[in-house]
Amino acid sequence: MDILFVDRLLQIGDLFQRDMARAFAGTDLTPTRVHLLWVLQHSGPSTQQTLATLCEVTPRNITGLVDALERSGHVRRTPHPTDRRAVLVELTDDAKATMARMQEEHAELNASLLEAVAPEDRPALERGLTAVATHLERLVHAATNDTAPATPTTPPTPTAPDTPATP
Incomplete structure (x- = not known):
């Protein structure tokens, strides 16, 4: 039986999923959390409402993701400079370093x-x-x-780094 084009695409998708699971094993990071970090890396400090829109998830999901990333030290909430009712989510210094490593590894994997x-x-x-x-x-x-x-419209999901991406 010939392998269909769609089968090859599914194989590639599965390999990326398995590689990401391997890379983040033993860390607090998951593909969904990394996607949020990736969005923050590229968009800068943002409200949770903006993040929900950019990540195409519900506000409730974003709250849970931000809570988990805040507990793991990847993000922090800060007061919005012009809207006292709003809060900005931003990367911590350790998360910025992690994301810089991920971007380097992303570029290396792309080249490979x-x-x-x-x-x-x-x-x-x-x-x-x-x-x-x-x-x-x-x-x-x-x-x-x-x-x-x-x-x-969907921002690219990062590929897994060669090493686990913990700060």
Whole structure:
């Protein structure tokens, strides 16, 4: 039986999941918590409402994620400078160092994966993967919202680092 294209994509997704589980084993980090840290790394201090929107989760889920990351020393809540009713969530110094390491490892993994593809094939691979991701996102949005975004809206989920990412 021939392996279908979708089967290969599922295999890649599963391998990323397993690698992330391995990388974060023995830490307080999970893929969902790392995604929130990644969003904070790129967006800067944000309200929980903004984080819920960016992470596409409910405010209740964000509260639980922020609580857990605050307990583990990855984030802190600080008063909003212009809205006394609001609170900002920001990375701690240790989390900033962790995220910098993750970004380096992310870039290294990206380079390593690209090395597996012949240089002349890389532009076509990038166009193909972008087309598949855009089409799949439209299918998902159509199934859930009856509308599709013009472009992908979900920030990239980080790939697992080679070493556990604990501060």
